[in-house]
């Protein structure tokens with residue numbers, strides 16, 4: 252069943268089908284947000300623009316519904332800037348790609364949960380590091396303009412900046428914030444840092460990010476944390492049973508010291524007891540510090556993950572069948 256069907260059943264026959272302000276569904280959890288990444292529209296990054304259904308796919312709304320039924324209330328939807336704005340970052344949109352993206356966004360927010368728009372670009376456009384803060388500001392002004400009337404949309408400035416000048420990362424994030432506010436959008440903005448936005452290296456690498464300014468005061472620092480040896484999220488094994496807590500502790504202190512709030516926007520571990528223990532330890536630590544940690548998102552759900560070791564896609568993804576219980580305490 253489509254989410255929109257569920258929601259619109261209540262207003263069937265009404266001429267005004269789309270409410271202007273959407274409200275988050277009430278739930279009971281220590282975290283404001285628990286959810287998953289919804290990956291697919293950024294697949295096939297070597298084929299630009301690529302072909303829908305061959306190189307990339309949009310998330311499956313019915314699978315998202317299942318995760319909402321399990322208690323999730325936030326989804327981070329990946330897409331590629333080059334597919335949305337094929338000619339240039341500041342150029343016009345591919346209407347079909349925008350429409351497909353919007354369909355997913357509307358379906359999720361109609362169910363009363365948040366959706367994060369995630370340009371999965373690593374601070375790059377067409378393979379080059381983005382250096383024009385003014386173009387980036389325009390990109391965000393344009394995109395926020397499309398979604399500013401939907402209060403459950405969250406803007407994520409970019410996925411995992413890495414190997415970039417630190418001042419540039421700060422300035423790009425500020426430019427995104429400025430563009431979004433210039434468009435008149437007032438929703439949450441999730442900012443990301445250098446070095447793949449890792450929580451474990453945040454204090455050493457991304458300290459200057461505390462200087463970001465938002466007139467709406469709705470910045471959430473989005474960090475990522477994997478628990479394998481190199482923190483890349485490419486191994487099934489976790490380093491130890493305590494590695495989860497160890498890797499986020501310094502970031503917790505940074506958030507407190509600087510009076511900021513954060514979210515773990517990507518985390519995962521393989522389907523084994525060591526990772527289960529490590530992930531629980533991390534979640535417990537975050538849950539003890541909900542003054543600064545607002546939630547977590549599993550990497551990843553999506554239609555095309557197949558037998559991928561972290562696959563959270565219902566009904567048969569290995570993490571959906573084997574690891575959802577790790578999150579159970581925190582689902583609303």
Ligand SMILES: *[C@@H]1O[C@H](CO)[C@@H](O)[C@H](O)[C@H]1NC(C)=O
Nearest residue numbers: 303304345346347348349351
């Ligand atoms: C959008 O989705 C439809 C199927 O719903 C597909 O036929 C079309 O190719 C997609 N277009 C793009 C640009 O993703």
Ligand SMILES: CC(=O)N[C@H]1CO[C@H](CO)[C@@H](O)[C@@H]1O
Nearest residue numbers: 290291293294483484485550
């Ligand atoms: C950590 C992780 O799983 N990263 C993957 C994210 O998804 C892209 C494709 O969208 C993969 O290339 C990465 O390996």
